[in-house]
Amino acid sequence: MAGSRDDITVWTVMWRPLACIVGLAALLYVSFCVYLYLDQRNLLYFPEATHIDATDTNFSLASGQFQLKGCVFNGEQPDALLYFGGNAENLGTERNSIKAMFPARAIYLVPYRGYGPNGGEPTEKALFSDALALFDNVHAHHAKIAVIGRSLGSGVASYLASQRPVEKLALVTPFDNLANVAQSHYPMAPVGWLLKDRYDSLRYLKNFISPILIIRAEDDEVVPPESTDRLIAGLPKKPSVIMIKNAGHNSVSDDPAYAGALSSFVQ
Numbered sequence: 001m002a003g004s005r006d007d008i009t010v011w012t013v014m015w016r017p018l019a020c021i022v023g024l025a026a027l028l029y030v031s032f033c034v035y036l037y038l039d040q041r042n043l044l045y046f047p048e049a050t051h052i053d054a055t056d057t058n059f060s061l062a063s064g065q066f067q068l069k070g071c072v073f074n075g076e077q078p079d080a081l082l083y084f085g086g087n088a089e090n091l092g093t094e095r096n097s098i099k100a101m102f103p104a105r106a107i108y109l110v111p112y113r114g115y116g117p118n119g120g121e122p123t124e125k126a127l128f129s130d131a132l133a134l135f136d137n138v139h140a141h142h143a144k145i146a147v148i149g150r151s152l153g154s155g156v157a158s159y160l161a162s163q164r165p166v167e168k169l170a171l172v173t174p175f176d177n178l179a180n181v182a183q184s185h186y187p188m189a190p191v192g193w194l195l196k197d198r199y200d201s202l203r204y205l206k207n208f209i210s211p212i213l214i215i216r217a218e219d220d221e222v223v224p225p226e227s228t229d230r231l232i233a234g235l236p237k238k239p240s241v242i243m244i245k246n247a248g249h250n251s252v253s254d255d256p257a258y259a260g261a262l263s264s265f266v267q
Contacts, residue, residue: 070110084153155199
């Protein structure tokens with residue numbers, strides 16, 4: 001009996017530190033998941049570098065009780081283009097290059113809520129609501145509307161295409177849904193349970209049969225290639241796909257092939 005008690009004592013001494021380590025690891029893991037859940041929109045949206053002074057805009061849009069400001073170019077053209085930018089894309093600095101790509105289109109650049117000159121907080125629900133309001137406003141003046149969505153904007157553009165008669169849709173570095181992208185960056189976290197804003201482009205585009213152009217970056221470090229692969233495979237109509245060689249997620253627009261592909265598709 002004495003030997004058995006000694007064995008129990010030894011095992012207790014051995015397992016106690018291990019139990020403490022396991023408990024601490026579990027606590028750290030749970031704390032990390034709580035942090036991801038509570039701070040996820042700060043990790044998702046980056047409006048800090050997108051500031052535009054309100055005096056540098058020429059277009060105003062009412063979305064519910066909210067007022068958005070942006071820019072319109074070539075407003076006299078009969079057909080229009082809506083551009084939904086990337087997560088930290090400053091439309092104030094990009095507008096000249098965008099304008100040069102589409103001289104035959106009326107171009108509407110309206111930053112998201114919380115971006116550029118606009119107040120408010122960006123959320124999936126808010127961005128979707130604003131996109132619908134923008135389309136309806138523009139459609140009152142232009143019969144045909146093409147839509148471009150880049151990165152985060154591809155999720156907004158995909159939703160819009162599921163709800164309104166979009167003439168043609170161009171998606172730059174798009175994904176099937178944001179949960180899969182986030183999971184690739186946080187492989188140990190239960191992202192599917194934590195994520196509030198999902199931007200499920202694949203689900204939104206399951207019945208979209210108008211022309212689609214997809215522009216990919218060969219060295220995309222943000223959107224995993226398999227995420228874009230799933231989006232392409234799930235579309236009801238085969239899209240045109242352009243791969244920009246040696247380009248990253250944020251540098252894809254630096255290649256002349258980028259502007260050429262978008263211009264040719266939209267015009």
